[in-house]
Amino acid sequence: ALVRVAYDETPAIVDLSDAKAGDGIPIDAMTKEWGDAQVVFAAAPVRICAAYNTPREYQAPMEPHGLIAHWQDDRLTVWEPSQWLDGMARTYAEWFGVPFENVRLVSPYIGGGFGSKAFAYGYGAVAAMAAKMLGRPVKLAVTRPQTFTAYGGRAATRQTVALGADAEGKIQSIVHRGVNETSVDGMWVEPLGSVTSIMYATPNFSSRQNVVRVNTVVPGALRAPGENPSAFGIESAIDELAYEVGIDPLEIRLRNYAEQDQEAKKQWSTRQLREAFAAGAEAFGWSKRSPEPRSMRDGNQLIGWGVAAGTYPVRRAYGEAMVRILADGSVEVESSSIDMGQGTYTILAQTAAEVVGVPAENVVVKLGDSRYARTGVT
Known part of the structure; x- marks a missing residue:
């Protein structure tokens, strides 16, 4: 509060919509392509193309930094x-x-x-x-x-999703173009194609991404970097495709279910999206849904029912723990991992208790100190 700042004013680029921002810098690592997506899209019997934007988003933890x-x-x-x-x-x-x-x-x-x-x-x-x-x-x-202003938050994004399909809603082509903001003097890539490329099956796919430098703080990680706006784009687009061809939005997702990782050409180790759709539809009473706008009511309130899916990759990192069995029969577990609500203290206590053969209340878990055994990001 005692600092007084003086600075020279120069032209600023406020956000992605600023005309001075330009087209940005291509991020080659974010390019994914197979087949001939643009040619097939142009010839598809059914075509939808729409833009989806997300604003800057900030996390404000109850405990300040x-x-x-x-x-x-x-x-x-x-x-x-x-x-x-x-x-x-x-x-x-x-x-x-x-x-x-x-x-x-x-x-x-x-x-x-x-x-x-x-x-x-x-x-x-x-x-x-x-x-x-x-x-x-x-x-x-x-x-x-x-x-x-002191740290990141999710970058503003802009993406265009084009879907080409046949009359039955079977996707033939996906063309995706994405842009996210970064700062003038830093770099942050919000991977907008991460969900787009794996959620639905298509023989032709093209996804490219740029970053645009604007006068803002360097963006950062916010609760599933990239996967959130990426899912928003493709899920909104497939809803519009469902409306265009007159197919139930849940049914069109099942018709275009991706049975494998199309880029890697490998089967999923686990993917239970079909089961999740079925369980959700049964629990929610999806069969009672009326597709016509303004056709469903609960008393005096208009009700809309929708469906969307999301995904997040399984990230694995090397980790260690030091386990000590003390003379009194109690157990200590030390790790430089942390617990911000996902239950690390409890899970490590339960695991050690099961392996060593003592009650969980006899296990003391010590976390959150870099002197302890090495672990990755939480």
């Missing part, structure tokens, strides 16, 4: 809520040119993250630098307004 940094000679200790202790500790080590083992990051509990606490950010560097200069611990807390 903040930290305490403390140096002892060339060793740094940081008390900071973290979804990835090892990754953040490594970043601090790289920033200050010290070995990884010289940085200790402590985060036994975390009050919500949703992706926003998986990385070390600029304010952390400021706090650690101040602590080094002062020779004493420094506490920094991000204010509520700074929640929207």
Whole structure:
């Protein structure tokens, strides 16, 4: 609050809709293609093409971002809520040119993250630098307004989905083009084709993506990066296709069910979407749905019933735990993983109890300290 800032004003690019933004930078790694999607789309008996936009979205955890940094000679200790202790500790080590083992990051509990606490950010560097200069611990807390400028949030996106199909709604071609914003001096790719390429079967597919630099904070991870806006685009498009050909939106999804990963040409290890559709339809009473707009009521209220699917990949990372069996028969489990509500403390206690053969209440689980055994991002 004591800092006064002066700066030179230059032309700004506000958002993706700004004419000065241009077409952006192609991200070759996001290109997926097979068949001849554009030619087949142009010749398809049924064609729909629509644009789907999502705005910038921000996570605002109940527990604000903040930290305490403390140096002892060339060793740094940081008390900071973290979804990835090892990754953040490594970043601090790289920033200050010290070995990884010289940085200790402590985060036994975390009050919500949703992706926003998986990385070390600029304010952390400021706090650690101040602590080094002062020779004493420094506490920094991000204010509520700074929640929207101190770190990422999901990037705004713009995508066009074109579906070519036959008269029975069988998809023949998908042409997908996506754009997400990133900052002028940073890079963030929101993978908009991640769900588009695997959700529905098609012999012809083309997905390409650009990023556009705008004057904003570098975007970041927010609760399933890419998969959320990607699913929004393809699910909205297949609904429009269902309406165009006059087929029930659940039925059209089943007709175009992807039996394998089309790009890798491999069967799914697990994919129970058919079963999920069936269970949901039965529980919801989908057979009672009337497709005509404004035709369903609950008393004086108009009711609309819809269906959509989403997916998230199984991400696996190397991880370790240290298990100690103590003289009194109790068990300790240590890991640098964290628990932000998914039950890590409980699950590790149950697992150790089952393997060692003791009651779960005899197991003490210690998490959230980078001195413990190595693990990946939570």
